[in-house]
Amino acid sequence: MKGVVFTEFLELFENKFGLEVVNQIIEGCELETDGIYTSVGTYSPKDMFKMVGKLSELKDIPVSDLLEIYGDYFFDFLSKGYPQFMDQPNSFSFFESMDSHIHPEVLKIYPEAELLSFDAEINAENDMTLLYKSSRTMSDFAVGLIKGAISYFNEKVTIEKLSEENNGEIVLINICKIG
Amino acid sequence: MDKHSEIENLKKALERQILARKQAESFIESKSLELYESNKKLKDLVANANRFPEENPNPVMRFSAHGHILMYSNNSGKGIVAYLSKEKNGKTKKNFTKQLEKSFLIGSNYQFELSVDNTIYMINAVPFKSNNYINVYANDISAMKQANELVKQSEEKYRGIIENLKLGILEVDNEDKIIKSYPQFCSLSGYDEDELIGKSPADLFLDDSSREIMRKQSKERLKGLSSVYEVPLIKKNGDIAWVIISGAPFYNSNGHLEGSIGIHLDISDRKEMEADLRGAKLKAEELNKVKELFLANMSHEIRTPMNAIVGMSELLEQTGLDNSQTKYLSAINSSSKNLLVLINDLLDFSKIESGNLSLELVNFNLRKLISKSTEIVGLKAEENGVDVIYKVDDDLPEILKGDPTRLGQVLLNLLSNAVKFTTNGFVLVSVNLVKIKGNKRLVKFIVKDDGIGIPESELINIFKDFSQAKNSTTRLYGGTGLGLSISQNILRLMNGTLEVRSELNKGSEFFFTIELEEAKIETSEKGNTENYKIEKDFRRSNILLVEDNPVNSLMATTILEKWNCIIDLAENGVEAIEKLKTKTYHLILMDMTMPKMGGIEASQIIRTDLKVETPIVALTANAISGDSKKCFESGMNDYLSKPYAQIDLNRMLTKWIQVNRETEILFNLSKLEEMGDPEFLEKMVNLFLVETEKEIAQLNMAIDKSDFKQIRLTAHKIKPSINYVCIVRLFEEVKAIEICKNDDNALLHKTRLFIVDLKLVLEQLKAVK
Numbered sequence: 046m047k048g049v050v051f052t053e054f055l056e057l058f059e060n061k062f063g064l065e066v067v068n069q070i071i072e073g074c075e076l077e078t079d080g081i082y083t084s085v086g087t088y089s090p091k092d093m094f095k096m097v098g099k100l101s102e103l104k105d106i107p108v109s110d111l112l113e114i115y116g117d118y119f120f121d122f123l124s125k126g127y128p129q130f131m132d133q134p135n136s137f138s139f140f141e142s143m144d145s146h147i148h149p150e151v152l153k154i155y156p157e158a159e160l161l162s163f164d165a166e167i168n169a170e171n172d173m174t175l176l177y178k179s180s181r182t183m184s185d186f187a188v189g190l191i192k193g194a195i196s197y198f199n200e201k202v203t204i205e206k207l208s209e210e211n212n213g214e215i216v217l218i219n220i221c222k223i224g
Numbered sequence: 225m226d227k228h229s230e231i232e233n234l235k236k237a238l239e240r241q242i243l244a245r246k247q248a249e250s251f252i253e254s255k256s257l258e259l260y261e262s263n264k265k266l267k268d269l270v271a272n273a274n275r276f277p278e279e280n281p282n283p284v285m286r287f288s289a290h291g292h293i294l295m296y297s298n299n300s301g302k303g304i305v306a307y308l309s310k311e312k313n314g315k316t317k318k319n320f321t322k323q324l325e326k327s328f329l330i331g332s333n334y335q336f337e338l339s340v341d342n343t344i345y346m347i348n349a350v351p352f353k354s355n356n357y358i359n360v361y362a363n364d365i366s367a368m369k370q371a372n373e374l375v376k377q378s379e380e381k382y383r384g385i386i387e388n389l390k391l392g393i394l395e396v397d398n399e400d401k402i403i404k405s406y407p408q409f410c411s412l413s414g415y416d417e418d419e420l421i422g423k424s425p426a427d428l429f430l431d432d433s434s435r436e437i438m439r440k441q442s443k444e445r446l447k448g449l450s451s452v453y454e455v456p457l458i459k460k461n462g463d464i465a466w467v468i469i470s471g472a473p474f475y476n477s478n479g480h481l482e483g484s485i486g487i488h489l490d491i492s493d494r495k496e497m498e499a500d501l502r503g504a505k506l507k508a509e510e511l512n513k514v515k516e517l518f519l520a521n522m523s524h525e526i527r528t529p530m531n532a533i534v535g536m537s538e539l540l541e542q543t544g545l546d547n548s549q550t551k552y553l554s555a556i557n558s559s560s561k562n563l564l565v566l567i568n569d570l571l572d573f574s575k576i577e578s579g580n581l582s583l584e585l586v587n588f589n590l591r592k593l594i595s596k597s598t599e600i601v602g603l604k605a606e607e608n609g610v611d612v613i614y615k616v617d618d619d620l621p622e623i624l625k626g627d628p629t630r631l632g633q634v635l636l637n638l639l640s641n642a643v644k645f646t647t648n649g650f651v652l653v654s655v656n657l658v659k660i661k662g663n664k665r666l667v668k669f670i671v672k673d674d675g676i677g678i679p680e681s682e683l684i685n686i687f688k689d690f691s692q693a694k695n696s697t698t699r700l701y702g703g704t705g706l707g708l709s710i711s712q713n714i715l716r717l718m719n720g721t722l723e724v725r726s727e728l729n730k731g732s733e734f735f736f737t738i739e740l741e742e743a744k745i746e747t748s749e750k751g752n753t754e755n756y757k758i759e760k761d762f763r764r765s766n767i768l769l770v771e772d773n774p775v776n777s778l779m780a781t782t783i784l785e786k787w788n789c790i791i792d793l794a795e796n797g798v799e800a801i802e803k804l805k806t807k808t809y810h811l812i813l814m815d816m817t818m819p820k821m822g823g824i825e826a827s828q829i830i831r832t833d834l835k836v837e838t839p840i841v842a843l844t845a846n847a848i849s850g851d852s853k854k855c856f857e858s859g860m861n862d863y864l865s866k867p868y869a870q871i872d873l874n875r876m877l878t879k880w881i882q883v884n885r886e887t888e889i890l891f892n893l894s895k896l897e898e899m900g901d902p903e904f905l906e907k908m909v910n911l912f913l914v915e916t917e918k919e920i921a922q923l924n925m926a927i928d929k930s931d932f933k934q935i936r937l938t939a940h941k942i943k944p945s946i947n948y949v950c951i952v953r954l955f956e957e958v959k960a961i962e963i964c965k966n967d968d969n970a971l972l973h974k975t976r977l978f979i980v981d982l983k984l985v986l987e988q989l990k991a992v993k
Contacts, residue, residue: 052244059237064230064233064234064237065229065230065233067237068233068236068237071236071240079240080240081240081243081244081247082244083244083245083247083248083251084248085248085251085252086247086248086251
């Protein structure tokens, strides 16, 4: 998992809950890196789960909520950092371009990156299904990212998980535009 | 939160930040290095790319769009450039420029050859329209050209060899269609190559039977097999040329079967020679056959008069002669016997030569054979003052199995030689058992004398045909000189070898060892001959003598009549058949060679057409082998070789005529005797005599007309009287005739036999009256 995911995670929650909570998280988990991350490094996703779990425990917020919040925030970060990928008219075409356009570009820069797969299918003008496939089982993070994208394009939608398979490795997500 | 812990938190965060920064710095450093190295590689690559044409060993040049201006040339190209710029090569340069211009105009790669001094280049012009230039790449193809030239030369050389060979070569594809014909094949077949291409060789050159051979061969070829075979090939002009074809499949470069090559060698001359040789061989065989036939005929021609001489002198002997007549007669007798020996020698010799001499395997008494042989030479031995002694090993069985005639012939030959060449001395015959192998006995025969002997220098010659120790021997001692050669050949057939030890004036010793089988104990045939008594009365047996030579028939008739036989004469087979149709005989004596119809043919007709079963004895003067076989095959029962002694003829008669049967009383009057007094009996017998004569006449008439119905009727009519007067056998015979269902010769024959019996009854009844 790319280091940027860790650094942004720590930054978001330092801003939200303060440095003390961050220290508690780092000290409360047995992390492989002792909490030292750089955005350009690559680290074990286990550390991420440990930290999210710890935070949920400390603040009594469900892991899924935390991941969703982080996803929303992370999309905002990405859209600012890589505006060249944001050249799309709306969220649906953006989602569609992900597997075919954005991910191959990412792999050119970070050949070792393990990216999630998003099979997008537009059912109607305002109705789309995304098939999340990732061994990380972080579909909530994905929902957060989707939400981030929706607010980036300034749209209104309902998001619904239709089904989950293999302990959340394969998740079918429906997006429906409102109005 | 107090200040202190806030500072602690900040401190920890700061430490993490510092460590993270250091991590990031080292990451960046390693990435920078990577970047630097990639950059360096890229630079080298670019530099290499620029040097690339320079390093090319082949000329690389660039010309302006119309080929006039040289824009670039690598080092290797400089030679070409220099050559083209010389004034004397202006024409080449002009041509070169023209070619480049052409390639630019057509806008695609264009190749042409260019000779520069001794080098030949293949020029590849590659135009770049957008850049307005033409890249020119040149390849030195001098070596390749030279190699091609060599290949071409070698191909021409071998084609020349193939075309000059006296072998006609033909290539066909897998469909058996000609794809190439070499000149030699064209001249062999008489066709031009154009006439052959696309045709099937099998259809064009072969007849039906050869076509079948060819078809089989083609199948083999499709399997990829080679083979050699011979066929007659029909030329364009219709002549036949015999050829040996060596066919082999050929393959393309991918290993696929493309067709086959047939190499044809004209062997007509050889075939002709073979045919000549075959003809010569046939002719030789034919000549051999003619020779054999000649011998057979000659032997017949000689034996016929000899038969008369021997027979007649025997008859003459019995007519009461005075002393001098007896002396002359015995001279005639012994001379004719000598003559017979000579003839027999010659015949044996020719048999050996033609491989027709074969041995028989019969039981014989060895001791008696030796004693008889010594007896035969006894008279001559006495004349020469020679004692003939014989000694037979006691361990040898009495009866052995082998060919006594031939063994006797060898012994007699050795004995008579020994006696002939000895005066006032001895001849010793000894027979010794050498070895026992199962039922086989290895026996050594020695004939030793103390006569004149044979000089050592002559020993090697004595077994040769027609040779005697000295040429003068014939004059002094007589003989054909064939005896030892014949003996040697007979012994070889018996797996033995005749050997000799001799010393001049001291004597000779001839010896040989052969294998004889121990016989299973049976009374040997020879035993009977010793005590044979001539039967002088054959009680008026009817004999049909078939013989064309009047002297021979006179002789036979005289002898046979002496023995109380009734003789009918027929001069040939046709006459014999006519006689047999009307009369029944007890025996037929049949000569072999006669005008109109010979003995073999006549016998066949007698057996198969007339269905007459009367015994037939052949009188044969042909001593060539195979005659006896032919006799038996034609249905004859026995044969007598001419000239025959009276005793042999007598033996034949006893063997085949049942004299006893005729002495059998065929009537039985007991039934009639029971029925009344002697007067009644006499009356009845008289009636039977009268009536039966009539019935016999009636039966004979019916036989003549082949009136089978009448035969049966008559048989039915006389059956009751036969029952009263004759023995049961005759009653059975007449009953069999009456109920016989088939109208055939067998019935006629049966009836004839019955008539013979009936006549006998009449005679017997008349005799007792």
